[in-house]
Amino acid sequence: MSRASTISIQNARAAMPVLRISDLVVSYDGMPVVHGVDLDVGAGEVVALVGESGSGKTTTAQSVIGLLPGNGRVESGRIELNGEDVSRWPDRRFDAIRCSVVSLIPQDPGTSLNPVRSIGSQISEIFRLHGRRDRKGIRAEVIALLDHVGLSRPELRYRQYPHELSGGMRQRVLIAVALALKPALVIADEPTSALDVTVQKRILDLIDELRAEYGTSVDYTRQLIDAIPGQRFGIAPQARNRA
Numbered sequence: 001m002s003r004a005s006t007i008s009i010q011n012a013r014a015a016m017p018v019l020r021i022s023d024l025v026v027s028y029d030g031m032p033v034v035h036g037v038d039l040d041v042g043a044g045e046v047v048a049l050v051g052e053s054g055s056g057k058t059t060t061a062q063s064v065i066g067l068l069p070g071n072g073r074v075e076s077g078r079i080e081l082n083g084e085d086v087s088r089w090p091d092r093r094f095d096a097i098r099c100s101v102v103s104l105i106p107q108d109p110g111t112s113l114n115p116v117r118s119i120g121s122q123i124s125e126i127f128r129l130h131g132r133r134d135r136k137g138i139r140a141e142v143i144a145l146l147d148h149v150g151l152s153r154p155e156l157r158y159r160q161y162p163h164e165l166s167g168g169m170r171q172r173v174l175i176a177v178a179l180a181l182k183p184a185l186v187i188a189d190e191p192t193s194a195l196d197v198t199v200q201k202r203i204l205d206l207i208d209e210l211r212a213e214y215g216t217s218v219d220y221t222r223q224l225i226d227a228i229p230g231q232r233f234g235i236a237p238q239a240r241n242r243a
């Protein structure tokens, strides 16, 4: 593992990984904050990235999906998605693979949706950005997707705006966004930390059910403290010991 980072990785090297990170160093304004991370995620596998606050979990995730802030830079190492090294790709090049190969379920459903666009139009756009043109077909698929992530009355949800949904419902919408194009890898960046505890388990169960159904790999990031009771994340033994 890394020299200074406190991120913990649970898994062994996979034979045919969907994601392979090797000796990754990422900096902000020239200051390294991720120090040599190695990580594999195999097809259909769930991997937890565990570490203290500020240890670089989100930065690692952002590097994989090409969403590092402007002052962030991959200094060295490799990030291979389905065998292709994307670590030096400019952000624009990621547009072709975001959602279709790798997608992100963000931390805060409150700020991750556009408040002035309906739920239906936000999800439909993903299909359009990836070349689909049949409006009716897209609409039907989006409604089926909303139903699939457990939202009641999906036709109504299609027309509604984010402020008309609860936090848990908005997170289900973001899961629908992340899974719309059946990507090989979904990165879930503390996907339940902004939700109240009664909703958290239902959302985690939903992600796991959909992972099993779609055969998608999931890479969770999780704060060490949150992960203590979280055997379901497959916490690395050393992380449990430290906890």
Ligand SMILES: Nc1ncnc2c1ncn2[C@@H]1O[C@H](COP(=O)(O)OP(=O)(O)OP(=O)(O)O)[C@@H](O)[C@H]1O
Residues within 6 Å of the ligand: 028, 029, 033, 051, 052, 053, 054, 055, 056, 057, 058, 059, 060, 069, 071, 222, 223
């Ligand atoms: N845009 C930025 N500019 C400068 N430094 C940043 C920026 N974003 C993050 N950092 C710094 O990079 C380090 C890693 O942050 P990161 O958000 O990746 O950690 P994390 O492990 O995801 O933390 P948390 O669990 O609290 O979300 C921290 O020291 C943070 O202050």
